[in-house]
Amino acid sequence: MVVITSGHSQNLMATAAAAKQAHDNGIKVFAIGAGTQVNTQEMNSIALDQSSTFLLSNSDTLRLLKEELQKKTCEECHLKPADIIFVLDDSGSVGYNNFEKELQFVQGFAKEFDIGPLDVQIGVVTYSTSVHEYIRLNSNRDKQSLLYNINRLPYQSGLTRTADAINLTLYHGFSQPHGDRDSVTDVMMVITNGQSQDPRATAVAARKAHNAGIKTFAIGVGNRVKTTEMAAIASDKNHVFNMSNNDALRQLKDELRNKSCEAPPAFYNAFRTCLNAGVTLSRFKLPMATR
Template identity: 25%
Template sequence: MVGCRAKSRRDCGYLAVVDTGASKCPWAKIEAQPYFLYNPKTEECCDWKDATNCVDLQADVMFVIDVSGSIDSQEFKQLISFVKSIVSALPIGLQETRVGAISFTSTAKLEFSMDKYATEADILAAMDTIVNKAGGTATFAALNLLKSEAYLPSNGNRADVQDLVFVLTDGKSSNKQATLDAVKNIENEGYTIFSVGIGNNLDLDELNAISSDPDSTFTLRADFDSLNTILNTLIDSACRVLAPVRTPGNGLDSAEKIADVLAVSVKTCELDW
């Protein structure tokens, strides 16, 4: 049985919940938290609400970034900084989380595929090479590019790994119907999509149509100056997608043995008070 050291309740990962001995996590019992997460790298545990980063999880991630002319240079720096903060919260690696990027104005472009870079440093550097340009907001072109190019196996997509998309835009698309048609085109591809609307020139109905359901989880809004205020919420929601809580009655037999739990990459287990 793996011990649980409650030295820190912050910055814990989402990999594996173990230990049915509540005495090793006394704070969990005190706060009546029936489920907790264990990070074998730090040998620390935390409850789900306090976990703020993903650890050793797999995902194929695409950032769909608005680079249109309505975003000025300072705002674009804030946008790219926000994207880089999300990347830094993910476990980057060709066997873990792969990251690619699409930019869009009046057209859309695959900036780099998911299998091009294998380290966080390289991905962050690649994000810095993306530039904003004059042009409209062809959100539909970027969404269609997800299916036609970005998520092809030849560009690094893995069939058995969750596809996670972050769409970041500061405005309404230049053709709403085309955007809705693009959403229809990709709705059966299995993508989990977060819509991040920035500023005041937004179409909330459009953002909600793009994002996965429920909208309350997958559609977020902020100003350029306040993007960091939604960062932890976005990362937490993304990690929950990648490592959903499994509880008795929700995919987990409470009688499972610890040995069986440890054999699976991500699980939760009810504490035995």
């Protein structure tokens, strides 16, 4: 919440009480005083802490905060841990070249995070006729080794057994022996360019993952994607992506990163709208929620 005022409120005690309720409910509150009639004591009671309070000489100087705000928007996202497993289709219909692009997408995604046992952990499962958990969540303790191992994943070819891949990821990938942590968000990203061999079994497996609290994304690549199956795989309607080709995967990287980190996109988009209008608000951080 960003509160902007140029003067005293009518009821200082009521304002402080309302702000405390917001703080107690986990809302980050920022106070910006514009003009010369600002009551600093009230501003401090509105804001969550002193670093969230700004006193400016006039409304025009709000623009001066633009660079700092842009730097801070997703800062927390890089500091909070998450367990993310990519489930990659390497069936015959994908083909070697497109599978390589899937690997490049995962590598590009991984580069956005601090990788390690205290930060973000990334695993990779591939599936076709058989399913392979090539990279466990706890296989790599740093980003360099993770990127190296992703680049070495082999292409298998074969059928599209999506249900088997989701089940293996649920019961083995997100298990403590394989590195899953109880205190962080679990995210599964299923990438496929075609229909699974058993859509009903795929939907059942996905539902089990949803019930286990795993945030599941479905990324359909190519022109053979069945939208009903993609919707069944994803844990939320906003977690479904249908792209015309693998090159478009790169366009999803930023959006998927924000959603898996729980950075509220609507709040960030509202801020971006303000910037486009020539108005900057305050510095803030977007926290990542845990399960």
